[in-house]
Amino acid sequence: MTTRDVFIVSTGSANLASVCSAVERAGGSPIITQDPAAVDLAERLILPGVGSFGAAMESLRARGLAGPIERRIRENRPTLGICLGLQVLCASSEESPGVNGLGIVPGRVTRLAGSSTLPVPQMTWNRVVPGEVSMDVSPGWAYYANSFRLPEPPEGWALAMTDYGGRFVAAIQRSRVLACQFHPELSGPWGIDLIRRWMSGGGDVSALQVVPRAMSRPPSRVIPCLDVKDGRVVKGVQFGNLRDMGDPATLAATYEQQGADEIVLLDVSATVESRGTRLRTVRDVRRAISIPLTVGGGVRSKEDAAALLDAGADKVSVNTAAVADPSLIHSLAEVFGRQCVVVAIDAVRGNGGWSVVVRSGSTQSGLDVVRWAKEAESRGAGEILLTSHDRDGTRAGYDLELLRAVASQVGIPVIASGGASTPDHLADALHAGASAVLAASIFHESEYSVGQVKSSLAERGVEVRP
Numbered sequence: 001m002t003t004r005d006v007f008i009v010s011t012g013s014a015n016l017a018s019v020c021s022a023v024e025r026a027g028g029s030p031i032i033t034q035d036p037a038a039v040d041l042a043e044r045l046i047l048p049g050v051g052s053f054g055a056a057m058e059s060l061r062a063r064g065l066a067g068p069i070e071r072r073i074r075e076n077r078p079t080l081g082i083c084l085g086l087q088v089l090c091a092s093s094e095e096s097p098g099v100n101g102l103g104i105v106p107g108r109v110t111r112l113a114g115s116s117t118l119p120v121p122q123m124t125w126n127r128v129v130p131g132e133v134s135m136d137v138s139p140g141w142a143y144y145a146n147s148f149r150l151p152e153p154p155e156g157w158a159l160a161m162t163d164y165g166g167r168f169v170a171a172i173q174r175s176r177v178l179a180c181q182f183h184p185e186l187s188g189p190w191g192i193d194l195i196r197r198w199m200s201g202g203g204d205v206s207a208l209q210v211v212p213r214a215m216s217r218p219p220s221r222v223i224p225c226l227d228v229k230d231g232r233v234v235k236g237v238q239f240g241n242l243r244d245m246g247d248p249a250t251l252a253a254t255y256e257q258q259g260a261d262e263i264v265l266l267d268v269s270a271t272v273e274s275r276g277t278r279l280r281t282v283r284d285v286r287r288a289i290s291i292p293l294t295v296g297g298g299v300r301s302k303e304d305a306a307a308l309l310d311a312g313a314d315k316v317s318v319n320t321a322a323v324a325d326p327s328l329i330h331s332l333a334e335v336f337g338r339q340c341v342v343v344a345i346d347a348v349r350g351n352g353g354w355s356v357v358v359r360s361g362s363t364q365s366g367l368d369v370v371r372w373a374k375e376a377e378s379r380g381a382g383e384i385l386l387t388s389h390d391r392d393g394t395r396a397g398y399d400l401e402l403l404r405a406v407a408s409q410v411g412i413p414v415i416a417s418g419g420a421s422t423p424d425h426l427a428d429a430l431h432a433g434a435s436a437v438l439a440a441s442i443f444h445e446s447e448y449s450v451g452q453v454k455s456s457l458a459e460r461g462v463e464v465r466p
């Protein structure tokens with residue numbers, strides 16, 4: 001075992017490729033395992049987790065992993081829990097009544113309250129503020145994807161807090177055991193540095209005496225979209241006349257450096273044969289960035305989703321297949337957790353409202369957009385990616401009435417898409433109720449960098465991650 005090995009518990013449905021990529025960027029050698037002996041002996045262990053509390057605990061117990069994990073944590077051996085990996089250390093969770101957690105941290109995980117301005121799941125960046133006792137977590141911005149959290153800090157642990165309609169535990173640390181509710185592997189360089197400090201035995205991070213600023217509305221996210229056809233980024237107008245715009249991994253890395261909060265990769269290749277190309281593209285983009293990656297286009301089943309998550313996606317987007325079989329939404333949310341499931345809806349105006357089009361805008365579904373968005377939420381969607389087909393690529397701005405109509409009816413984040421060409425367009429969409437703004441042309445044509453757009457948004461009173 002070299003001193004750079006980091007063992008990662010395979011929980012079956014976690015975003016393992018993202019965790020492996022982050023460990024490599026932090027200078028470690030990731031090794032995925034579900035062997036109880038390896039979990040027992042590992043010098044360093046990461047326990048990632050997406051999905052439900054009950055399913056995770058059932059899986060850990062069924063595979064004989066709960067005991068070795070509990071033992072090494074009680075011995076304070078280097079262990080990093082991520083998201084659900086923090087929650088399973090607790091006694092229980094509202095998410096899965098009757099299921100016992102590992103019980104190392106007293107306390108019950110409860111559901112985020114949310115509000116009209118704070119959608120649940122929390123799918124955005126938020127401030128992390130360490131407490132008085134020094135720990136590997138420094139003050140900064142972290143990416144969250146959670147509907148549940150530990151509200152009360154446990155005794156005897158160093159502590160960092162976040163506020164999302166009320167304070168909750170962002171991270172806890174005791175000796176070399178660190179557990180984060182946020183995703184350090186998706187929190188850019190700040191998150192990689194945190195993983196590096198944890199791997200090396202801790203760094204000199206100054207503790208802070210402040211409490212997190214109360215958050216009444218999460219920062220808005222700016223999300224560049226890479227429409228990819230046969231391994232190349234393309235761009236068209238109303239989904240047609242596609243032009244080559246460059247290499248996906250190169251563009252994604254550029255956008256992350258400019259301050260992008262997430263990347264959406266949309267496979268618009270027509271043929272099924274291109275699915276292999278798609279996985280290679282996802283792996284290349286995953287290796288190039290350490291912010292959340294959503295992949296869509298042609299996702300028709302749990303197997304398609306699992307392949308994309310294994311290749312490096314953190315979320316999958318379903319569009320045509322969900323209209324054809326709405327039960328797909330629930331089955332994806334059940335296996336991967338709703339924070340992994342984005343329902344993409346392409347809308348065209350008509351008859352005083354909007355109707356859903358599928359197959360890249362070529363086919364009318366007969367569904368009303370607002371009703372379909374509400375049904376998608378009720379079936380387990382974590383987010384809605386709402387594209388105006390009429391506005392796509394036209395640079396005429398988002399369809400603001402469409403955004404207001406949907407965002408006022410659902411409690412999950414709505415991502416605006418289609419038509420942006422100026423920072424004002426993005427500000428208008430966010431003021432219309434979108435939680436995030438997706439754009440392609442404005443960035444691919446290099447008229448504005450992501451950083452310039454975010455600066456303009458801040459000047460217009462929109463809270464963004466700096």
Ligand code: 0VR
Binds near residue numbers: 360393
């Ligand atoms: P912009 O208006 O350039 O910001 O476009 C944003 C967004 O609408 C597009 O990136 C994307 O949703 C367009 N979608 C599809 C497609 C493009 C080509 C072929 C198919 C599709 O099926 O969504």
